[in-house]
Amino acid sequence: MHFELTQEFIDNLIEIIESQNVKKARRLLNELHAADIALIYDNLNIEQAKFLFLLIDDGEKAADVIAELDENDRIRFLKSLPSDVIAERFIDYMDSDDAADVIADLPEDRQEEVLKKIKDLEQAGDIVDLLAYDEDTAGGLMGKELIVVNINTDVESAIAEIRSQALEVDEIYYIYVVDDDKILRGALSLKKLIIAKPNIKIKDIYLKDIISVKADMPADEVANIADKYDLVALPVIDSIGRLLGRITIDDLVDVINEEARKDYQMISGISDDVEHSDSIWRITKSRIPWLLVGLVGEIIGSRVLGLYHGNLAEHAALAFFLPLIVAMGGNVGVQSSSIIVQGLANGTLGFGSTTKRILKEMSVASINGIITSGILLAYNIIFSDSLALTISVSTALFSVIIFASMFGTFVPLTLHKMDIDPAIATGPFITTSNDIFGMIIYMSISGIMFYYL
Amino acid sequence: MHFELTQEFIDNLIEIIESQNVKKARRLLNELHAADIALIYDNLNIEQAKFLFLLIDDGEKAADVIAELDENDRIRFLKSLPSDVIAERFIDYMDSDDAADVIADLPEDRQEEVLKKIKDLEQAGDIVDLLAYDEDTAGGLMGKELIVVNINTDVESAIAEIRSQALEVDEIYYIYVVDDDKILRGALSLKKLIIAKPNIKIKDIYLKDIISVKADMPADEVANIADKYDLVALPVIDSIGRLLGRITIDDLVDVINEEARKDYQMISGISDDVEHSDSIWRITKSRIPWLLVGLVGEIIGSRVLGLYHGNLAEHAALAFFLPLIVAMGGNVGVQSSSIIVQGLANGTLGFGSTTKRILKEMSVASINGIITSGILLAYNIIFSDSLALTISVSTALFSVIIFASMFGTFVPLTLHKMDIDPAIATGPFITTSNDIFGMIIYMSISGIMFYYL
Numbered sequence: 001m002h003f004e005l006t007q008e009f010i011d012n013l014i015e016i017i018e019s020q021n022v023k024k025a026r027r028l029l030n031e032l033h034a035a036d037i038a039l040i041y042d043n044l045n046i047e048q049a050k051f052l053f054l055l056i057d058d059g060e061k062a063a064d065v066i067a068e069l070d071e072n073d074r075i076r077f078l079k080s081l082p083s084d085v086i087a088e089r090f091i092d093y094m095d096s097d098d099a100a101d102v103i104a105d106l107p108e109d110r111q112e113e114v115l116k117k118i119k120d121l122e123q124a125g126d127i128v129d130l131l132a133y134d135e136d137t138a139g140g141l142m143g144k145e146l147i148v149v150n151i152n153t154d155v156e157s158a159i160a161e162i163r164s165q166a167l168e169v170d171e172i173y174y175i176y177v178v179d180d181d182k183i184l185r186g187a188l189s190l191k192k193l194i195i196a197k198p199n200i201k202i203k204d205i206y207l208k209d210i211i212s213v214k215a216d217m218p219a220d221e222v223a224n225i226a227d228k229y230d231l232v233a234l235p236v237i238d239s240i241g242r243l244l245g246r247i248t249i250d251d252l253v254d255v256i257n258e259e260a261r262k263d264y265q266m267i268s269g270i271s272d273d274v275e276h277s278d279s280i281w282r283i284t285k286s287r288i289p290w291l292l293v294g295l296v297g298e299i300i301g302s303r304v305l306g307l308y309h310g311n312l313a314e315h316a317a318l319a320f321f322l323p324l325i326v327a328m329g330g331n332v333g334v335q336s337s338s339i340i341v342q343g344l345a346n347g348t349l350g351f352g353s354t355t356k357r358i359l360k361e362m363s364v365a366s367i368n369g370i371i372t373s374g375i376l377l378a379y380n381i382i383f384s385d386s387l388a389l390t391i392s393v394s395t396a397l398f399s400v401i402i403f404a405s406m407f408g409t410f411v412p413l414t415l416h417k418m419d420i421d422p423a424i425a426t427g428p429f430i431t432t433s434n435d436i437f438g439m440i441i442y443m444s445i446s447g448i449m450f451y452y453l
Numbered sequence: 454m455h456f457e458l459t460q461e462f463i464d465n466l467i468e469i470i471e472s473q474n475v476k477k478a479r480r481l482l483n484e485l486h487a488a489d490i491a492l493i494y495d496n497l498n499i500e501q502a503k504f505l506f507l508l509i510d511d512g513e514k515a516a517d518v519i520a521e522l523d524e525n526d527r528i529r530f531l532k533s534l535p536s537d538v539i540a541e542r543f544i545d546y547m548d549s550d551d552a553a554d555v556i557a558d559l560p561e562d563r564q565e566e567v568l569k570k571i572k573d574l575e576q577a578g579d580i581v582d583l584l585a586y587d588e589d590t591a592g593g594l595m596g597k598e599l600i601v602v603n604i605n606t607d608v609e610s611a612i613a614e615i616r617s618q619a620l621e622v623d624e625i626y627y628i629y630v631v632d633d634d635k636i637l638r639g640a641l642s643l644k645k646l647i648i649a650k651p652n653i654k655i656k657d658i659y660l661k662d663i664i665s666v667k668a669d670m671p672a673d674e675v676a677n678i679a680d681k682y683d684l685v686a687l688p689v690i691d692s693i694g695r696l697l698g699r700i701t702i703d704d705l706v707d708v709i710n711e712e713a714r715k716d717y718q719m720i721s722g723i724s725d726d727v728e729h730s731d732s733i734w735r736i737t738k739s740r741i742p743w744l745l746v747g748l749v750g751e752i753i754g755s756r757v758l759g760l761y762h763g764n765l766a767e768h769a770a771l772a773f774f775l776p777l778i779v780a781m782g783g784n785v786g787v788q789s790s791s792i793i794v795q796g797l798a799n800g801t802l803g804f805g806s807t808t809k810r811i812l813k814e815m816s817v818a819s820i821n822g823i824i825t826s827g828i829l830l831a832y833n834i835i836f837s838d839s840l841a842l843t844i845s846v847s848t849a850l851f852s853v854i855i856f857a858s859m860f861g862t863f864v865p866l867t868l869h870k871m872d873i874d875p876a877i878a879t880g881p882f883i884t885t886s887n888d889i890f891g892m893i894i895y896m897s898i899s900g901i902m903f904y905y906l
Contacts, residue, residue, distance in 0.1 A: 007804045033664075035681045163648045171685070172644045173626070190643040191625045195616045211486075227710065228488045230703035232626070232685050249702050250683035256706065257680065260713035261795065267720055268791035268879075269784050276796045280813060284820045287788050294784050295825050298777035299832060305773040312773075316766035320758040323779045323888050324751035330783075331722050331747050331881050335740050338721035342714065343729040351460045360733060367737045372748050379752060426721070428784050435776050 003036040010043045017048045022055065029056050034064030041073050042277060046080050053077075054089070063093035066102060075105050083110060087117035095170060096123060097143035097251065100130035130245075138222045139215035141255070142236040142245035145169040148176050149202055151185050156198040158188070173233040176243055177206045184235055184243040186210050212237050215244055222247060223255040224347060263345065267338060267426040269294070290428040297432030301439050308443040311450065317386065318446055321393045322439070328372065329400040329438035330431035336361050336408030337426050344416050345423075358409045365405035373398040388453040392446035399445065400438045407434060456489040463496045470501045475508060482509050487517030494526050495730060499533050506530075507542070516546035519555060528558050536563060540570035548623060549576060550596035550704065553583035583698075591675045592668035594708070595689040595698035598622040601629050602655055604638050609651040611641070626686040629696055630659045637688055637696040639663050665690050668697055675700060676708040677800060716798065720791060720879040722747070743881040750885030754779075754892055761896040764903065770839065771899055774846045775892070781825065782853040782891035783884035789814050789861030790879050797869050798876075811862045818858035826851040841906040845899035852898065853891045860887060 016024045029037065029052070037056070041049055056062040066074060078086055086106075091099045091114065103111050111131075118124040126144040133139025145168055149158040158175060174187040186206045196205055212235040213222050226234055232249045261273060269290035274283050305312065305322075312318055340357070343349035352360075373394040380390035408430055412422035469477045482490065482505070490509070494502055509515040519527060531539055539559075544552045544567065556564050564584075571577040579597040586592025598621055602611040611628055627640040639659045649658055665688040666675050679687055685702045714726060722743035727736050758765065758775075765771055793810070796802035805813075826847040833843035861883055865875035 005804075010804075033682060035683075159647060162644065166644060166648050169644075171642065173685070189624065190647065191615065191619060191622075194612060194643065194647060195619050227703075227706050229486060230488075232624070232702060249685060249706070250680075253680050253702070253706060253709065256709060257713075257799075260710075260717070264713070264717055264720065264791065264795060267717065268787050270788055270791070274792070275801045276792050276810065276813070277801060280816045280820075283792075283817045287785075287817065288821055288824060290788075291781065291784060291821055291825055292828075294781055295777070295828060298774075298780050299829070301776050302773040305776075306770075309769055313766070313769035316762055316769070316772075317759075319765050319769075319772035319775060320755040321751075322772060322775055323754050323758075323892060324748070326776045327751050327779070327783075327885065327888055328744065328747055330780075330884070331744060332740075334721050334880070335723055335743075338717065339723070339727065339729050339736070342717060346710075348728045348730060351458075351463075357729065360729070363733045364736045364740065367733075368741050368744055371741060372744055375745075375748060376752070427787070431783070432780065435780055439776060 003032060005036070005039055005043075010040070013040065013052075014044070014048065017044070017051050020051070025052060025055050026057070029061075034061050035068045037061075037065045038068035038070075041069055041077070046077065049077060050080060054085075059089065059093040063090050063098070066090045067094060067098040071105060074102065078102070078106060083113040084117045087114050088119065091118055091127075092120055092123065095143045095145055096126040096130055097141065097245075097247075099123065100127045100140075101135070103127055104131060104135065133215060136219045137215065138213045138217040138219065138234075138236045138247060139244070141219055141222065141247045141251050142215070143248070144245045146176055146235075146243075146246045147172055148178055148243060149188070151177050151179050151203045151206065153202055154198065155193060155196045155200045155202065155205075158193055158202060159198070162193075171248070173248075174210075174235075174246075176235055176246070177202055178243050182243060183241045184210075184212055184237050187235070210235070213247070214239065219255045220259050220345070223252045223259070226252045227256070259345065263341065263423050263426075266421075266423040267334070267341075269428040294428045294432050297436060301432075301436045304436060304439050305443065308447065311443065311447055315386070315389065315446070315450060317384070317389055318392070318443075321389075322442065324376075325393070325396050325400055325442045326435040326438040328397060329404040329434040332365060332368070332401045333404040333408040333430040333434040334426060336365075336405045337412050337422075337430050340409055340412040341422050341426055344412065354410065354413050357413065358406050361405045361409040362402060365402050369398040369401035372401065388446070388449040391453065392442070392449040395449075396438075396442040396445045399441050400434075403437055403441060404434045407437065456485060458489070458492055458496075463493070466493065466505075467497070467501065470497070470504050473504075478505060478508050479510070487514050488521045490514075490518045491521035491523075494522055494530070499530065502530060503533060507538075512542070512546040516543050516551070519543045520547060520551040524558060527555065531555070531559060536566040537570045540567050541572065544571055544580075545573055545576065548596045548598055549579040549583055550594065550698075552576065553580045553593075554588070556580055557584060557588065586668060589672045590668065591666045591670045591672065591687075591689045591700060592697070594672055594675065594700045594704050595668070596701070597698045599629055599688075599696075599699045600625055601631055601696065602641070604630050604632050604656045604659065606655055607651065608646060608649045608653045608655065608658075611646055611655060612651075615646075624701070626701070627663075627688075627699075629688055629699070630655055631696050635696060636694045637663075637665055637690050640688070663688070666700070667692065672708045673712050673798070676705045676712070679705045680709070712798065716794065716876050716879075719874075719876040720787070720794075722881040747881045747885050750889060754885075754889045757889060757892050758896065761900065764896065764900055768839070768842065768899070768903060770837070770842055771845070771896075774842075775895065777829075778846070778849050778853055778895045779888040779891040781850060782857040782887040785818060785821070785854045786857040786861040786883040786887040787879060789818075789858045790865050790875075790883050793862055793865040794875050794879055797865065807863065807866050810866065811859050814858045814862040815855060818855050822851040822854035825854065841899070841902040844906065845895070845902040848902075849891075849895040849898045852894050853887075856890055856894060857887045860890065 053065060115124055147162055147165055149161055172190055174189060177186045177188055179185050186208045187210045188206045192205055211229055215236050215238055234247045236244045238244055270286050271289045272286035274286040376397055377394040380393060384390050412425040415425055416422045506518060568577055600615055600618055600622060602614055625643055627642060630639045630641055632638050639661045640663045641659045645658055664682055668689050668691055687700045689697045691697055723739050724742045725739035727739045829850055830847040833846060837843050865878040868878055869875045
């Protein structure tokens with residue numbers, strides 16, 4: 001029931017395409033869901049994809065395939081097509097939000113060309129309206145397809161309205177209720193409409209106090225609201241409350257996935273949205289920036305250690321625990337910063353000032369610091385014959401853990417206050433900074449210990 | 454329009470509760486959405502929460518509040534309530550899937566007690582059915598509330614069916630179509646039902662080839678399917694295709710969020726689902742396991758370095774670059790493993806054997822290795838007066854990057870094949886292992902270089 005892409009399937013498909021076997025290709029396309037056809041794209045060249053996609057007879061399905069394509073793939077594919085094909089074979093069949101996304105992907109000069117070729121003028125108008133919104137806001141996510149009824153009409157006219165718009169709107173979750181000024185007043189579920197008598201007034205059965213979002217609300221906040229209140233669709237309003245469009249949950253699920261992926265890649269030290277199946281060049285490009293940040297940071301670290309050259313030369317055993325100290329600092333720093341970054345992203349941080357949060361993290365760090373440096377102390381008492389080393393290493397470990405937890409809490413909170421994405425304070429940035437501070441702390445403490453003990 | 458919890462609100466609320474001001478508390482509860490009331494819980498003690506939650510007059514809303522509570526909070530809250538209150542005030546009003554989740558949270562002996570107090574016997578039966586499924590499968594996510602029509606009936610009887618079940622089912626997205634053997638044959642959107650004439654047969658308008666899932670499918674796979682095909686609800690079937698229930702998108706969004714959080718916490722070295730607002734003790738407990746893994750790993754690392762004591766004592770400058778080598782290995786390892794872990798989670802890994810994947814990662818690593826070790830070479834040619842050190846450091850960096858990328862690719866793929874969650878191969882595990890291998894590589898190469906140069 002669920003299609004799984006295999007190498008055999010692709011080999012077979014390419015053979016069908018290369019032999020221009022239209023009949024076989026059509027049969028295959030009919031069996032597949034649009035999302036699955038879109039998945040195939042990665043394994044075809046442009047000419048093969050063009051041959052295949054233009055064979056899809058069902059306009060809705062062809063449009064869905066284009067809408068489901070990965071953004072980079074779509075840009076490449078559309079580049080190879082004339083404007084009238086894009087407009088008539090794809091855009092005309094799309095929901096306005098998907099259509100606006102596709103048009104936005106085109107270079108400026110082609111946007112107008114394609115818009116002019118769209119036959120459905122209402123659709124073209126909707127797209128132009130939607131292009132005005134930033135793509136990472138509620139306005140950028142919404143579609144114009146919605147069923148709207150006036151609060152003063154009755155159930156019968158609402159049903160008539162649905163009939164008249166049925167072809168335009170794919171899925172109906174709610175009917176939105178507006179007043180004479182087009183101000184959103186509430187909503188009505190289809191279920192309620194079906195079980196109500198035809199002459200009942202909308203104002204007697206509609207749901208007040210529904211949740212709506214303003215067009216300029218950031219996409220991730222919209223997704224958080226839909227998640228929190230378990231909504232499948234959200235109406236979008238302008239600053240005076242007029243209904244502009246609606247956002248459907250599938251687009252919000254994409255936002256949720258994208259945000260999660262972004263945070264995960266940030267903490268992994270990857271700077272761009274890449275997958276293992278991307279080209280070697282793209283993957284390399286996404287990784288080298290953070291590696292360079294790490295390299296420069298660690299070169300600075302090597303200079304810091306150079307300052308303690310005498311100590312390291314005299315007591316080589318100090319170097320044995322250097323990786324331990326910096327690694328533990330890095331681990332604690334990432335633990336602390338990631339919980340703050342996640343809390344900021346999903347609004348579960350609770351109340352409290354930066355100072356209060358840092359104090360809390362320090363309490364956690366103190367317990368963990370006592371446990372780990374205690375174990376290390378016991379280890380060195382047994383295995384090391386240098387008292388200075390034994391005390392240095394455990395004291396430094398405890399101090400580094402406390403410091404790293406403070407630093408890992410402070411930095412993302414500060415970035416957030418400065419309106420910078422706090423997620424950059426995870427991964428290589430936080431580990432590299434903590435490495436340097438860890439070396440300074442370790443070398444200073446051991447310098448004192450070896451001097452006095 | 455969206456409620457934001459503030460310290461002032463909580464202070465005010467606690468004052469209302471402490472003064473037992475029922476009227477004021479009721480007014481406040483009426484204004485709030487169930488999800489917002491649930492959020493308040495964290496800031497109240499059990500007695501305060503009990504006073505407040507039992508004042509909610511609307512049964513549906515009270516049930517929603519309980520359903521929205523964090524699992525740990527819910528367990529604690531329900532423990533303080535008698536079984537008949539749980540059954541009559543909450544369970545009776547819940548959707549069967551939420552009700553089953555709540556019952557499953559109770560200790561075994563109380564489950565039966567509560568089940569016996571449920572007045573709606575159909576609801577009790579549904580819950581018992583649902584309790585049989587593992588909570589991380591489609592069966593564990595599904596609810597029994599659905600509108601089902603026989604394929605041989607007509608539109609009029611479908612509407613009658615909706616009327617008769619309207620009170621049971623909150624939201625209707627689809628009407629499911631079954632045959633006489635209760636085998637799922639397809640679905641019908643409410644929109645289609647509204648615009649169809651009453652005497653039209655269901656079999657002439659229903660949608661065939663709908664996507665369904667088997668009851669034992671893992672929850673994350675179900676979420677991937679809903680995401681891929683943009684579904685708001687998914688029917689669940691048994692092994693011979695009989696319709697068992699339906700899963701709604703809000704539950705799948707929770708699954709998606711939870712999976713993302715789990716992966717993120719794993720890469721951060723946090724072993725449990727915690728938030729910054731949790732207790733210091735809980736946060737500590739979630740962090741210490743990976744810190745101990747790191748500590749033990751790095752103690753092993755210190756013993757490895759001990760083997761090269763002579764070298765380190767003679768050439769103290771070797772230690773300057775020790776953190777650099779291990780840190781870069783750690784960074785590359787995390788980059789490689791995270792892309793594999795994400796690819797395995799969302800099915801974007803593409804084809805290919807483990808060998809092919811490792812070769813690809815090695816190509817990426819070679820480019821990054823050449824760039825970074827080239828820069829380091831240039832740096833040391835300018836700043837270092839030891840040729841052996843200069844060559845050692847850059848050679849070791851290149852080798853460590855290649856090794857870390859192979860290791861970071863191989864380990865998660867192997868864990869996945871062994872049916873172990875590959876996500877454990879991110880974060881502290883991969884960095885610590887790479888640290889140890891990095892030390893061995895660096896010390897071996899430098900040992901040879903200083904011997905021959």
